[in-house]
Amino acid sequence: MAGNRHRQRRAWATAGRHGLLILFAVISLYPILVTWFTALRPAMQSQQDPFGLPWPPIWENVANAWVKGRFGDYLMNSVIIAIPTVIGVVVLSALAGYGIARFRFPGRALAFGAILLGLTIPFQSVMIPLYYQLLQMGLLGSYWAVILPGIAFGLPFGVFLMAAFFEDLPKELHEAARVDGCSELRIFWSVMLPLAKPAVSTLIVFQFMRTWNEFLMPLLYLQDEAKRPIPLGLMFFQGTYTRDIGLIAAGVTLATVPVIIVYLIFQRQFVRGLTAGAVK
Amino acid sequence: MANVVLEDVKKSFGTVDIIKGVDLDIASREFVVMVGPSGCGKSTLLRMIAGLEDTSSGTIRIGGEDVTEAEPAERGIAMVFQSYALYPHMTVAENMAFGLRVTGVPKAEIDRRLADAAQILQLGSYLDRRPAQLSGGQRQRVAIGRAIVRDPKVFLFDEPLSNLDAELRVHMRLELARLHQRLGATMIYVTHDQVEAMTLADKIVVLRAGQVMQVGRPLDVFDDPENLFVAGFIGSPKMNVLPAVVAAGDGRTVLIEGDEDMAVALPHLRGTLQPGREVRVGLRPQHLRLAGGGLLKIRPDVIEQLGDVGYLHGRTPGGAALVAQLTERLAAVPKKELRLAFDPGRAFLFDSNEQRLR
Known part of the structure; x- marks a missing residue:
């Protein structure tokens, strides 16, 4: 009897937990799904029945957004900005994080503190001086005007993440590699960096998302229409096609797809990176 | 194989003296066990011989050559760590061959040494596995294999059996004794376990607070201790x-x-x-x-x-x-x-x- 009651209680608890998780999943996914569904239905149909399923799916909105809305160009611009930014942040963060975690040198704490201070500086507080700086350097209006500040603003979190991860790796691995005859660079490249895959993946996903969705920086520093990335393009696109919900939804869908692809590629490592150090 | 000589070796961290002037003469092919309680400096001394810790003063010679300032890889040593320190992302074969690849040993020679070590340690069927797929004893054997393939002048062991369960520890202890007989190599072994010290050593070095208390053959140390510390530390139950x-x-x-x-x-x-x-x-x-x-x-x-x-x-x-x-x-x-x-x-x-x- 007691065993039955215990089993029943456990079943209810499991059902409750699952119910709660399903609720949160629905809350998170609902806006995304509605956008996707709207993108794949004629505008008329969406206005009459906003929550209907896109069956059969209509690809016209997506094609129109790509061609009329110039989303192909925006996407390419975003890629041109995002890839060097992500590479720059990952490479510099990994090297700096490794140095801070592994070596004891005078001023180490100060350097780390100064880098972390960057986490507290909002872009808005430096956007105007940075504008003049870029103007002076002759970079304003070029992709570099967004890439270089993007790297600078990505570094504090990147260095923090990588340093924390490298700090957790056993120091005996470093010593074993020294006994094996590795130089510091070889230890970093052949031993430490492969082990830091989860942290690198996490950083790639975070930085890619951040760069992909960056709005203010390109708005200020990239005034040439031909260089607009996705978020800017989306804003101008919305201004032009305010009435066509299907077309706007298609634009938003096109904007989100690369982020989802990047997340899916790095998903497994990303989760390991987030939970690294949680348990020994 | 080579002898190891320590001459008035000292190590300080800031104002704290960890190793307070150690003189030691380890003959070629000798199995020397450094034993002492936690914090006595035995691991630090081993790491100084390995070149993983700087020496504050004194001289370390391996095979007659002053290696006090030399990098670990230039000393002709190989080290087996307490935590094995295997590279988790490499297979057993890659782990064992890594040091040889780094130092540019030709592939044919790497393959030959790998096959020899795998045969000695019965690791042949595990060469393609990663460390996570091995048991504690197998990992320890890989760590020893990584040392063997380097064909070092001196093997250094830093409490290599501490992470194993009691039964496996006894088994590996015997394996190590056989390995020493087979290779005839100079081996320096650190432990806090006096049974390991007594059973493995040709010569025991008893350390306390960074100083050598006594050096001698295991039974000599047991039968004729120099002081109360050695008398109490060697022998179970305690004197x-x-x-x-x-x-x-x-x-x-x-x-x-x-x-x-x-x-x-x-x-x-x-x-x-x-x-x-x-x-x-x-x-x-x-x-x-x-x-x-x-x-x-x-x-x-x-x-x-x-x-x-x-x-x-x-x-x-x-x-x-x-x-x-x-x-x-x-x-x-x-x-x-x-x-x-x-x-x-x-x-x-x-x-x-x-x-x-x-």
Whole structure:
């Protein structure tokens, strides 16, 4: 009897937990799904029945957004900005994080503190001086005007993440590699960096998302229409096609797809990176 | 293979002296075990020999060459770490070959050495596995294999068996002894486990607080300890130490303190002692036996039966803790006082500075 009651209680608890998780999943996914569904239905149909399923799916909105809305160009611009930014942040963060975690040198704490201070500086507080700086350097209006500040603003979190991860790796691995005859660079490249895959993946996903969705920086520093990335393009696109919900939804869908692809590629490592150090 | 010589080697962290001037001569092909309690500096000393810790002063020579300032890879050593320190992202074969690849050894030579080491350590069927897919004992064998393929002048082991369970530890201990016989290599081994020290070593180095307390063959250290620390550290259960004073008379008789002083004549003493001098008598538990007419009284409180032997724990009437290793089987703690006898020739005498009196 007691065993039955215990089993029943456990079943209810499991059902409750699952119910709660399903609720949160629905809350998170609902806006995304509605956008996707709207993108794949004629505008008329969406206005009459906003929550209907896109069956059969209509690809016209997506094609129109790509061609009329110039989303192909925006996407390419975003890629041109995002890839060097992500590479720059990952490479510099990994090297700096490794140095801070592994070596004891005078001023180490100060350097780390100064880098972390960057986490507290909002872009808005430096956007105007940075504008003049870029103007002076002759970079304003070029992709570099967004890439270089993007790297600078990505570094504090990147260095923090990588340093924390490298700090957790056993120091005996470093010593074993020294006994094996590795130089510091070889230890970093052949031993430490492969082990830091989860942290690198996490950083790639975070930085890619951040760069992909960056709005203010390109708005200020990239005034040439031909260089607009996705978020800017989306804003101008919305201004032009305010009435066509299907077309706007298609634009938003096109904007989100690369982020989802990047997340899916790095998903497994990303989760390991987030939970690294949680348990020994 | 090569000899290792340490000359007045010191290591300080800031103002704290960790290694306080160690001189050591390790012959080629010798198996030397450095043993001591936690914090005595044995691992630091090993890491200094490996080149993983800087030496504050003194000289380290390997094969006659001064390597004090040399990088670890230039010393001709290979090290086996307590935590194995295998590269988790590499297979067993890659782990073992990594050091050779780094130093540019030709592939054919790498393959040959890998095959030899795999055969010695019976790792042939695990070469494609990653460390996470191996048991503790297999990982330890890979770590040893990684050392063997380097064909070093000196093997360094830093508590390599500490992470293994008791049964596997005994097994690996035997494997290491066989490996030493087979390779005939110079090996320096650090442990806090005196059984490992006694069974593996050609020579034991007992360390305490960064200083060498005694160097010698295992049985010499056991039978003839230089001081109370070595006497207490080597031997299990620990040596009994009883306070005593030198009796009036020939200077070779001591009175062990108790409710009635027990006079013990120590004719084997080379010199004579000042009557009234405070000393300590060391008696190994293995040298005590139950005897009705024995000199030592014990009030037993615990018996540990291990099967072939039992440990009788208790106190003397003077209050000193006492343990005797007995071959008799005692089912329960006797309610009464017992008497223990010993051969006075096997009693050790120490002065108030813990130094041996001979």
